[in-house]
Every structure is written in structure tokens, then in C-alpha cells.
Amino acid sequence: MTALRxxxxxxxxxxxxxLLAPLLTGFVRKVKARxxxxxxxxxxxxxxxxxxxxxxxxxxxxxxxxxxxxIPYLMFAGTWVAxxxxxxxxxxxxxxxxxxxxxxxxxxxxxxxFQALAxxxxxxxxxxIGSSREVMIATLAEPAILITVFAVAMIAGSTQLSNVAEFxxxxxxxxxxxxxxxxxxxxxxxxxxxxxxxVDNPATHLELTMVHEAMVLxxxxxxxxxxxxxxxxxxxxxxxxxxxxxxxxxxxxADASVATLAFGALLYFGKLAVLGFLLALFxxxxxxxRVFRIPEFLGAALMLALLATLLRFVSGSL
Amino acid sequence: xxSVALWSVALLLALAPVGIVLSSYPRGSAVLYGACLVxxxxxxxxxxxxxxxxAHPVLSATLPIGLPWLGAHFRLDALSAFFLVVINLGGAAAxxxxxxxxxxxxxxxxxxxxxxxxxxxxNTVVLANDAFSFLVAWEFMSLTSWALVVSHHxxxxxxxxxxxxxxxxxxxxxxxLLAFGLLASGAGYDFDAIxxxxxxxxxxxxxxxxxxxxxxxxxxxxxxHAWLPLAHPAxxxxxxxxxxxxxxxxxxYGFVRIVFDLLPEPEWWWSMVxxxxxxxxxTLGVLYALMQxxxxxxxAYSTIENIGIIFTGLGLALAFKAQGxxxxxxxxxxxxxxxxxxxxxxxxxxxxxxxAVLEATGxxxxxxxxxxxxxxxxxxFAMLVGCVAISALPPFNGFVSEWLTFQAILLSPQLxxxxxxxxxxxxxxxLALAAAFAAACFVKLYGISFLGRPRxxxxxxxxxxxxxxxxxxxxxxxxxxxAGILPGLFIDALAPVSKAMVGNVMPHQTGLEWLTxxxxxxxxxxxxxxxxxxFVALCGTxxxxxxxxxxxxxxxxxxxxxxxxPDPDPTIQYSASxxxxxxxxxxGSVIFAAREIGEMPPPSSPLPARLxxxxxxxxxxxxxxxxxxxxxFATERxxxxxxxxxxxxxxxxxxxxxxxxLVVAL
Numbered sequence: 001m002t003a004l005r006x007x008x009x010x011x012x013x014x015x016x017x018x019l020l021a022p023l024l025t026g027f028v029r030k031v032k033a034r035x036x037x038x039x040x041x042x043x044x045x046x047x048x049x050x051x052x053x054x055x056x057x058x059x060x061x062x063x064x065x066x067x068x069x070x071i072p073y074l075m076f077a078g079t080w081v082a083x084x085x086x087x088x089x090x091x092x093x094x095x096x097x098x099x100x101x102x103x104x105x106x107x108x109x110x111x112x113x114f115q116a117l118a119x120x121x122x123x124x125x126x127x128x129i130g131s132s133r134e135v136m137i138a139t140l141a142e143p144a145i146l147i148t149v150f151a152v153a154m155i156a157g158s159t160q161l162s163n164v165a166e167f168x169x170x171x172x173x174x175x176x177x178x179x180x181x182x183x184x185x186x187x188x189x190x191x192x193x194x195x196x197x198x199v200d201n202p203a204t205h206l207e208l209t210m211v212h213e214a215m216v217l218x219x220x221x222x223x224x225x226x227x228x229x230x231x232x233x234x235x236x237x238x239x240x241x242x243x244x245x246x247x248x249x250x251x252x253x254a255d256a257s258v259a260t261l262a263f264g265a266l267l268y269f270g271k272l273a274v275l276g277f278l279l280a281l282f283x284x285x286x287x288x289x290r291v292f293r294i295p296e297f298l299g300a301a302l303m304l305a306l307l308a309t310l311l312r313f314v315s316g317s318l
Numbered sequence: 319x320x321s322v323a324l325w326s327v328a329l330l331l332a333l334a335p336v337g338i339v340l341s342s343y344p345r346g347s348a349v350l351y352g353a354c355l356v357x358x359x360x361x362x363x364x365x366x367x368x369x370x371x372x373a374h375p376v377l378s379a380t381l382p383i384g385l386p387w388l389g390a391h392f393r394l395d396a397l398s399a400f401f402l403v404v405i406n407l408g409g410a411a412a413x414x415x416x417x418x419x420x421x422x423x424x425x426x427x428x429x430x431x432x433x434x435x436x437x438x439x440x441n442t443v444v445l446a447n448d449a450f451s452f453l454v455a456w457e458f459m460s461l462t463s464w465a466l467v468v469s470h471h472x473x474x475x476x477x478x479x480x481x482x483x484x485x486x487x488x489x490x491x492x493x494x495l496l497a498f499g500l501l502a503s504g505a506g507y508d509f510d511a512i513x514x515x516x517x518x519x520x521x522x523x524x525x526x527x528x529x530x531x532x533x534x535x536x537x538x539x540x541x542x543h544a545w546l547p548l549a550h551p552a553x554x555x556x557x558x559x560x561x562x563x564x565x566x567x568x569x570x571y572g573f574v575r576i577v578f579d580l581l582p583e584p585e586w587w588w589s590m591v592x593x594x595x596x597x598x599x600x601t602l603g604v605l606y607a608l609m610q611x612x613x614x615x616x617x618a619y620s621t622i623e624n625i626g627i628i629f630t631g632l633g634l635a636l637a638f639k640a641q642g643x644x645x646x647x648x649x650x651x652x653x654x655x656x657x658x659x660x661x662x663x664x665x666x667x668x669x670x671x672x673x674a675v676l677e678a679t680g681x682x683x684x685x686x687x688x689x690x691x692x693x694x695x696x697x698x699f700a701m702l703v704g705c706v707a708i709s710a711l712p713p714f715n716g717f718v719s720e721w722l723t724f725q726a727i728l729l730s731p732q733l734x735x736x737x738x739x740x741x742x743x744x745x746x747x748x749l750a751l752a753a754a755f756a757a758a759c760f761v762k763l764y765g766i767s768f769l770g771r772p773r774x775x776x777x778x779x780x781x782x783x784x785x786x787x788x789x790x791x792x793x794x795x796x797x798x799x800x801a802g803i804l805p806g807l808f809i810d811a812l813a814p815v816s817k818a819m820v821g822n823v824m825p826h827q828t829g830l831e832w833l834t835x836x837x838x839x840x841x842x843x844x845x846x847x848x849x850x851x852x853f854v855a856l857c858g859t860x861x862x863x864x865x866x867x868x869x870x871x872x873x874x875x876x877x878x879x880x881x882x883x884p885d886p887d888p889t890i891q892y893s894a895s896x897x898x899x900x901x902x903x904x905x906g907s908v909i910f911a912a913r914e915i916g917e918m919p920p921p922s923s924p925l926p927a928r929l930x931x932x933x934x935x936x937x938x939x940x941x942x943x944x945x946x947x948x949x950x951f952a953t954e955r956x957x958x959x960x961x962x963x964x965x966x967x968x969x970x971x972x973x974x975x976x977x978x979x980l981v982v983a984l
Contacts, residue, residue: 054869061878063771065691067702077858081850097834098849102724103712107850109757110711116761120892123688123770124880128892131765135758136900142757143750146724150746153728159843218879222865295904302747309743313731 006094009261013093014084017240021083021232022046024239024276031280046232053225061122061218068121071114072219072226078111079230083237087244089264090252091162100159101149105142108193108237111230112138119215130214133291137192137199137211140298145189147305151182152245154312161244169248174317181308183246188301190238192294194231197283199294202231211291236272239279243271319368320377320394323402323445326361330354330438337430347420350430351413358409358437365402368394374814378447385450391508393447396814397579400655401444401571404662408564409437411790412556415670418786419556422677428469429554436462436560440568449498449507453491456572460487460536463565466557467549479548486535486545494532494572497525501580512580522581526588529576530595536569537625540599541937546622547606551614551682555673558614562621563666567658570628577636578651578819586640586735592633593738597745600626600752605909608759608901609933611894612682613672616763617665620708623752624661627723628654630745634726635820637738644822646729649837651820652812653722659808660715660801664707667794671701674783674791675767679776684894686774687767693780698768700791705760707798710753713851715801718835720753721845725837755901762897771888803847806835895931902931910934 026043033040060069082104087093099107112134119131153159155178156167167173192199195212204210216227244251252264289297333353340346368375376395384390394402416433423429439459446452464487468480498507505515517525535542550561577588603622610616631654638647674697675690676682691698707714727749730742772778782788801808806827813823827835834846865871878884906912911934919925962970 051869054865057870057872057874059874059876059879062875063689063692063878065769066695067691067769073858073862074854076861077854077856080857081853095849095853097832097840097844098846098853099712100843100845102721102843103717103845103850106710106712106717106721107854109709109754110706113706113709113711113757113761117765117769120761120765121691121769122878122880123888123891124878124884125890125892126881128770128897131761132892132897133900135761136904139751139754139758139901140904142754143747146750146753147743147747150724150728150743154731158841159725159728160841163841217881222870226861226865291900292903306743306747309746310740313739313743 009090010084010094013088013090014080016088017083017233017236018080018229020272021229021236022050024236024272025232027273028235028276028280028283031277032284035280035284046228050225050229053220053228054222056221058221058223060220061124064122064218068118068218069223071118072223072230074114075111075230076226076233078107078114079233079237082107082111083233083240085161086237086240087162087165087251088240089268090261091165093162096160096162101153101161101164102146102159104161104237105145105149108234109138109142111234115215115227118219122218124218126214126217130211130217133211134215137294137298140295140302141189141192144185144298144301144305145193147302147309148182148185148189151178151305151308151312154309155179161241165244165248165251166253168245169251176317178308178311179246181304181311183242185301185305185308186242186245188297188304190242191282192298192301194235194238196279198286198289198297201288239272239275240268243268243275247271319364319375320379320392320445322364323361323394323441324379324381324392326357326364327438327441327445329357330434330441333357333434334431334438337432337434338427341427341430347423347426347430348417350434351416351420354434354437355410355413355417357434358406358413361441362403362406362410365394365399365406369396369399369403369811369814374817384448384454385507388448388450388507390451391447391510392445392451393509394445396818397571397574398444400812400815401567401658402441404567404659405437405440405444405564408560408662408666409440411666411670411794412560414793415559415673415787415790416556418784419554419670419673419677421784423554425469428471429466429557432462432465432469433557436466436557440560440565443568444571447509449502449509449512452509452572453495453498456494457487457491459565459568460491463549463553463557463561466553467561468552469554469557470552473552475548476552479545479552482545483549486542490532490535490542492532493528493535497528497532497576500525500528501576509580516582519585523585523588525581526577527591529573530591533569533573533576534595534629536572537566537629538569538599538603538622539595539625539629540602540622541941543599543603543622544935544938544942547610547615547618550618550621551612555614555669555676558618558673559666559669562618562669563662566621566625567662570625570632570654570658573629574632574819577632584636584640586637586733586738589633589635589637589640590737590741592629592636593741593745596626596629596631596633597748598626599623599629601748601755602626602909604752604755604759605905606935608755608762608898609906609910611684613675613684613687613763613767614669614682616684616759617668617672620756620759621661621665623756624657624665624708626752627720627749628657628661630654630749631657631719631723631726633745634723634730634742637730637733637735637742638726639820641733641735643729643732644820645838646726646732647820648816648822648824649722649729650726652809652816652824653719653726655812655815656722656805656808657716657719660707660719660798663794663797663801664704664714664716667700667704667791667798668708670787670791670794671697671704674787675780678780678783681774681776684763684766687772687777688770688774688888688891689772689777690768690780693772693778694782696788697783697791700788700795701768702764703795703798705764707802709757709760711757713799713802713847713854715798715805718802718805718845718847720749722837723749725843728843729838758898758901762894766892766894766897770891773888773891773893799851803851804833805847806830806833809835902933906933909936911936
């Protein structure tokens with residue numbers, strides 16, 4: 001009975017993140033449009049785009065290799081698995097032991113590795129520029145998030161996300177300086193990883209500073225749909241991660257009743273809405289940076305994370 | 319068991335003179351490499367059986383060779399058995415690869431005799447149980463590998479590489495000799511006697527520093543790495559694989575044997591020294607790798623990075639062992655040993671791939687390659703596995719050992735020492751940086767040479783390599799995956815090594831639910847490569863079949879889009895230097911004093927505009943160049959002594975005698 005419940009709960013979360021991811025992106029776009037006093041596309045527009053792209057033919061560049069065709073599926077699978085290992089409305093997922101926080105980050109790293117390769121496969125100048133800048137950003141963002149994970153894991157005494165969330169929800173945490181620093185660092189990294197303003201602009205095409213869009217320029221049809229869906233899943237993953245580590249209230253525990261689960265789910269939607277709104281607000285109030293300003297922005301995240309870790313080493317209560 | 323090992327070494331030694339004879343026959347190299355394959359495979363299996371033997375016997379043997387009153391002592395324990403597995407697995411793979419690759423050798427007489435001797439040398443180092451045999455085997459390994467480095471002696475670059483290598487190898491042996499001299503002062507040369515003796519703390523500390531210099535120079539720790547990226551690429555590719563994948567591990571063995579086994583309980587500052595060497599080695603090594611254009615040189619620099627990761631693991635193990643936290647020491651030590659094994663696998667694989675590319679195109683410079691995934695699909699697939707594995711990405715093996723190292727770092731707040739409290743987070747940050755750089759570096763290596771469009775005619779007309787080379791590459795690629803998804807098996811196999819060196823073992827892994835690995839406790843951390851692999855594979859295929867069935871599976875080929883500006887010229891693609899330009903600008907301006915100089919000719923001049931990039935190896939400039947200048951200056955002065963008359967020589971000899979007599983008298 002419990003095994004069945006666990007499998008159902010895990011399956012429900014996998015489906016939930018998949019279905020929710022385009023909605024979150026649509027919501028952020030809608031809020032951004034409203035803040036700019038535009039009407040904006042309807043909330044369901046990302047779903048429509050995905051369906052439209054899936055139905056279209058793939059137009060493949062003449063010299064694209066087999067790797068170019070496999071990569072969208074690899075990226076999608078990697079990101080989906082990573083996203084479904086982050087607790088959303090309930091802790092104690094059946095497969096939460098499969099990968100801890102470090103492994104989830106590394107899974108996203110695998111997806112990025114392949115995406116950068118895809119940018120170089122056709123042999124165009126735009127693909128190269130995208131990949132080259134993406135790995136430059138990654139060389140700063142990845143250490144920053146790893147060290148943030150170190151800081152959080154040392155406070156919680158675990159890298160297992162379910163346990164971290166449980167610890168953060170308990171009274172043992174208290175108010176800590178290091179957690180505040182880790183929160184800022186994680187937010188900066190999340191902006192960079194999801195190609196948001198000020199690091200990259202998700203809405204543009206044909207701009208010399210673009211990174212993510214340049215890498216996927218040669219993709220079309222179902223391949224492009226999968227890549228778009230992966231980016232949406234990644235955004236949801238980071239928002240859920242911030243929610244589960246820094247806003248852990250109301251997350252249902254492993255043996256919760258259906259009512260608490262439902263309450264947890266409601267709260268989770270609320271957290272997503274709040275964080276999505278904040279993201280839109282931030283994006284509309286700041287300008288995009290030049291590419292070579294990004295290292296300074298991400299370097300700040302790296303330093304904050306390192307400082308948070310050092311504080312933890314210096315004193316157990318900071 | 320130990321007699322099998324010693325007989326195998328003797329066989330390999332005997333194969334060396336046979337190699338001279340065989341080198342004049344057309345099928346000779348195949349015969350020799352076949353024989354090496356059989357011997358190393360047998361030795362690998364023997365050592366593996368010894369390692370897995372649940373009684374963990376320690377076998378020893380004494381041969382009446384070597385120093386007359388001492389004899390040559392040999393010993394086979396868990397540590398030597400593990401390193402024998404690594405050496406001979408690498409040796410067998412290299413021999414299999416060379417069955418095909420070796421046929422293209424232009425002057426086999428310069429390679430065949432030294433190859434088995436080199437293998438024998440490495441095996442003897444890990445079997446030796448007294449300082450004399452150890453040093454003789456160590457020097458034999460260095461000299462035979464030097465002979466292999468200069469086997470393509472017509473290229474001036476290789477001669478220089480050989481010269482620098484010889485100097486550094488002599489330095490390393492000299493320092494090790496001093497270390498053993500200190501150790502032997504109270505006990506003698508026999509390792510068993512050294513183990514039983516109790517050197518003072520100061521003496522033991524000096525030995526640690528000397529061993530770090532001696533073994534570290536062989537392994538390539540920064541700043542003693544300068545020879546490595548010159549020498550490893552210069553050798554034939556299967557030898558490069560052995561040097562990078564295996565010989566650096568023999569150096570790690572030397573360090574572990576002396577510091578963890580022969581010396582008494584460690585002190586905390588030893589670990590500080592090792593960590594402060596290991597962390598920067600990892601980050602700097604891979605940053606250097608990112609700046610290179612030559613495939614084999616990228617791989618050689620990346621070896622330095624991995625050695626840094628291994629030494630960081632060993633440093634952590636020392637730190638925890640010094641504080642009596644031997645259960646964490648076991649975790650860090652196992653992580654380091656697992657990385658030794660993993661790096662031997664993927665670095666050999668990558669060097670084989672580089673060799674196949676070199677053989678197919680004649681080019682090592684990435685900017686002459688491109689699009690090889692179409693011309694060499696199988697090599698490209700194996701290389702892809704190697705690149706993902708070395709970038710520490712799940713579900714392959716490189717990730718597991720780095721993950722374990724991170725887990726050990728996360729336990730370090732338990733250490734009482736303040737120095738370590740501040741150093742370990744910094745080292746953790748350096749490792750995280752190194753991991754991210756490694757991914758960037760291998761995106762570049764793979765993307766520039768295997769993807770895109772061919773940049774030259776040789777790349778466009780490349781052909782797939784032979785089946786022996788492919789077999790070697792695919793065997794290693796398969797092992798990379800197996801070690802990545804079933805790491806528990808490998809961790810358990812390392813238990814006797816960890817037990818013998820740090821006095822404790824990691825919790826038993828096989829038999830846990832779903833084959834998850836749990837380094838400390840389930841509530842703390844766990845990872846399951848098998849499930850990650852299965853989930854990703856399942857989700858990917860499910861998505862593919864669902865989309866193909868329900869939505870669309872049509873596909874058209876068309877010219878590349880490239881934002882509306884496609885250009886048929888392949889030079890329009892990103893090159894190796896342009897790919898690393900952003901990273902060079904962000905990190906290189908300090909570390910390499912990198913500068914970009916644009917030369918714009920005056921208007922109406924027909925000269926082309928040029929963009930030059932200047933990179934400096936600051937370590938070479940600051941450390942090696944002054945030493946070379948001093949030595950050059952001194953030799954210039956002493957050179958006059960060569961042209962003296964006989965009377966003056968006699969006076970010199972007489973003077974020297976007087977001085978010596980005075981010294982003796984005083």
C-alpha cells in the first residue's frame with residue numbers, strides 16, 4: 001500500500017512538473033507584458049507553441065550529425081529527471097535517494113554539455129558564439145551553485161534534498177547570515193542558468209549578445225519543442241529549488257494525509273506564483289548586461305557562496 | 319600469486335630484446351604487442367583475484383639480485399594489487415590498441431624494445447619492497463619512457479621534450495633518493511624495517527615534503543608539471559596513453575606507499591601542504607588545457623588536473639586520519655583511489671582516440687580538424703563517452719569519484735584545526751571550478767575536432783581506424799559506463815586498500831537497495847548511477863517514441879540556416895582559440911598575462927590586419943627560466959676547465975686531494 005502510494009506520488013510529481021513548466025513560463029511572460037502595459041499572450045500560449053512545433057516537420061541542416069538529432073531527447077530526459085527529483089508539494093519522494101543535490105546539478109551540467117555540443121555540430125558562426133559564451137558562463141555559474149550547495153548542505157547536515165527541505169522547515173534553522181548569502185548566490189545563478197535578463201534575454205532573437213538562442217538556432221520542429229520544454233523545466237526546477245530550500249513552509253512530509261498533500265500543493269502553486277512574479281518584476285526593472293560584465297555578476301555569486309561556506313566553517317551558528 | 323607477478327615482469331623484460339629482432343619483420347609489431355597483451359591481461363587478472371581475495375593475504379618474496387647483502391624484496395599486498403590492476407588494465411588496453419596502431423609506426427625499432435621494458439618497470443615499482451629495488455625500478459621506468467618520448471627524434475620539439483623530461487625525472491629520483499636516505503637512517507633499506515622504525519616528527523615531515531616533490535614531479539603537480547605537457551604528447555599515442563593514464567598513477571602509488579604506509583601517523587600540517595598543492599594543480603592544469611590547440615597537449619594538461627583531484631583526495635584523507643576520524647579518511651582515500659582507476663580508463667581512451675585521429679589525418683592541431691563524426695563515427699562515439707566521463711558528468715564514472723571527494727569535503731567542519739577549516743572550503747571551490755573548466759575544455763575538444771565542418775582536406779578525407787584500436791576504445795568506454803552506474807562494486811573492491819592505508823573502510827555498498835551508493839548514512843547523501851542512467855534512457859526513448867507516434871516524425875534536409883547568413887567557407891566556424899576567447903579574457907589576463915594585440919595596417923596598405931594573442935606561462939617564466947639561466951651561466955664559466963693543460967689538471971687533482979684529506983682530518 002505504501003509502496004503503491006510512493007510510486008503514485010513520485011509519478012504525480014513527474015507529471016506535475018512536466019505539465020506545470022510551460023504554465024510557469026507563460027505566467028512570467030504574462031506578468032512581464034502587464035508590467036509593460038501590454039496585454040501579452042494568453043497563459044496557455046507556451047502549450048500551443050509546443051504543440052505547433054511538435055506537429056511541424058524537422059528541417060535539418062545538411063551536415064548535421066546523428067548527435068544533433070539525439071541531443072534534444074537527451075537534454076529533455078536529463079532535465080526532466082532532474083526536475084522530478086526536486087520536491088515540489090511533498091517531501092520523501094520514492095526515488096529521492098537516486099540523486100542528491102550535487103547530482104541534480106551535475107545532471108543539468110550534462111544537459112548543458114550536450115547543448116553546447118549541439119551548437120557546434122552544424123558548423124555555423126552563430127552556434128559557435130553561443131556555445132563558447134555558454135561554457136564561459138557555466139565556468140562561473142557551476143562552481144557558484146556547487147559552493148552554495150556546500151553551504152546549505154553543511155547547515156542541514158545533508159546533501160539529500162528531501163532532508164535539506166525537512167531541516168529548513170524545522171525550528172532548528174534559525175536566522176543565519178550564511179543562508180541569506182546562499183539565497184542571493186542561488187538567485188543570481190538561477191538567473192544566469194535560465195538565460196534570463198540581465199545575463200541573457202529569453203525574448204530576443206538576432207541580437208549579438210544572445211547566448212542560449214544562438215546555440216539552438218539550427219533546431220526546428222519537434223527538436224526545438226523539446227529544447228524549449230527543457231528550458232521551461234529548468235526554470236521550474238530552479239524556482240522549485242529556491243522554494244523548497246528557502247521557503248519550505250507547508251511542504252508535506254513523507255507520510256502525510258491526502259488533505260495535507262493537497263494543502264502542500266496549493267501552497268506550492270502560491271510559491272511559484274510569487275517567485276514567478278518577482279522574476280518578472282526583476283526582469284522588467286533591469287537592463288541586459290554586456291557579455292563581459294557577466295563574469296563580475298556571477299563572480300559576486302561565487303564570492304557570496306564561498307563566504308557563506310567559510311562562515312559555516314568559522315561558526316556553527318552563523 | 320607473487321611468483322606469477324614476478325614471472326610476468328620477467329617475461330616482459332625478456333620481450334624487450336625480442337622486440338629488437340621483431341622490429342625488422344613486417345608483422346613483428348603485431349606479434350610483440352600481442353605478447354604484451356597476453357602477459358598484461360594475465361597479470362591484471364592475477365592482481366584482481368588477489369585484490370578480491372577475502373583473506374587479503376600479504377605475500378612477499380626475496381630474490382638474490384640487487385645489492386649483495388640485501389637482495390631484492392618484493393611484496394604483494396592490497397595496495398600493490400590495486401595498482402597492478404590499474405597498470406596492467408591500461409597496459410593491456412594500450413597493447414590491444416597498438417595491435418592496429420603500431421603497424422603505422424615508421425621506425426618500430428625505436429619503440430618495440432622499450433615498450434615491454436617500460437611496462438615491466440612500472441610493474442616492478444609497485445611490487446618493490448625495499449628502497450633500492452624501488453628506486454632502480456623507478457629510474458628504469460623513467461629512462462624507458464624517455465626513450466619512447468624521443469622515438470620520433472627527427473622533430474626538434476620532441477628532442478626538447480625529451481631533454482626537459484630527462485632533467486625533471488632525474489630531479490624526481492634524486493629527491494626520492496634523499497627521502498629514502500632519511501628514512502633508512504634508522505632502519506635500513508627494507509620497507510618492512512622502515513615500517514617498524516619510528517622516525518622523529520621532524521624527520522617524517524621532511525620525508526613528506528621530499529616525497530611530494532619527488533613523486534609529485536612524476537605525477538605532474540603544479541609547479542613541477544612543466545615537462546608533462548611536453549613529454550606525454552611527444553610519444554606515440556599508445557605510449558602517451560600509458561604515460562598519462564598509468565605512469566602518473568605509479569607516481570601516486572609512490573606517494574601513498576611512503577606517506578600512508580611507511581611513515582607513522584600523520585600530522586595535520588602534512589595534509590595542509592598536500593591540499594594546497596592539489597587544489598591549485600587541479601584548477602591550473604585544466605585552465606592551461608583550455609588554452610591549447612593541440613589535442614594531445616590538451617589531454618596532457620587535463621592529466622595534471624586529474625592528478626590535482628587525486629592529491630586533494632589524498633590530502634583530505636591525511637587530514638582526517640591525523641584527527642582520528644578514520645571513517646571519513648576512508649571515504650576521502652577511496653575517492654582518490656577510485657579517481658586513480660577512473661582516470662586511467664578515460665584518459666587512455668581519449669589518448670587512443672587522439673591517436674586514431676592523428677593516424678587518420680596526420681594532424682594533432684584541432685584547427686586543422688572538424689566534422690570527424692561523419693568520417694570516423696565509431697571513434698567519435700568512443701571519444702564522446704570519454705569526454706563526458708572526464709568532464710565528471712553523470713552517469714559516467716568521473717562523476718562518482720568527484721562526488722565522493724565533495725562528500726568528504728562536506729564533512730570537514732568536524733576538523734579542529736583552523737588552518738584546515740579555512741583551506742578546505744577554498745580547495746572545494748577550486749575543485750568545483752576545475753570541474754566546470756573541464757566540461758568547457760572537453761566541449762571545445764570534441765566540438766572543434768569532431769563536430770562542425772572539416773577545416774582542411776585531410777579532415778575531409780579522414781577514414782575510420784582499424785578494428786583493434788576500436789576494440790580497445792570501446793572496451794574502455796564500456797568500463798567507464800559500468801564504473802559509473804555500478805560504483806558500489808568498485809568501492810567495495812577498494813575496501814582492503816583503504817583498510818590497509820587508513821585503517822578503516824567505507825560502509826559496504828553492494829547489497830543496498832537498488833544498488834545505491836551511500837558513503838556515510840542514507841540521511842546524509844546517496845547517489846544511484848544505475849537509476850539515473852535508466853531514468854534518462856527511459857524518459858528519452860519514451861519521449862522519442864511518443865512524439866514520433868503522436869505528433870510528427872517527418873524530417874527534411876536543407877542548407878544550414880545560420881540566421882540567414884550561411885557561408886560555405888569552413889573558416890567561418892569558431893576555431894579552438896576563438897572558442898576559449900571568453901574564458902581567456904575572464905581568467906587568462908591574470909593567470910597567463912594574456913593579451914590580444916590587433917595590428918591594423920595603415921589605410922591603402924595591402925597588408926592584412928592581424929589579431930595576435932600572447933600567452934605567458936608565468937610558472938615557467940618565474941621558476942624554470944631563472945634556473946635555466948643560472949645553470950647556463952655556470953656551465954659557460956666552468957666550460958673553460960675543459961681546455962686546460964695537463965699541468966693544470968694535475969694541479970687541480972692535487973688540490974682536490976688536499977681538500978678532501980683536510981675534510982677527513984677535521
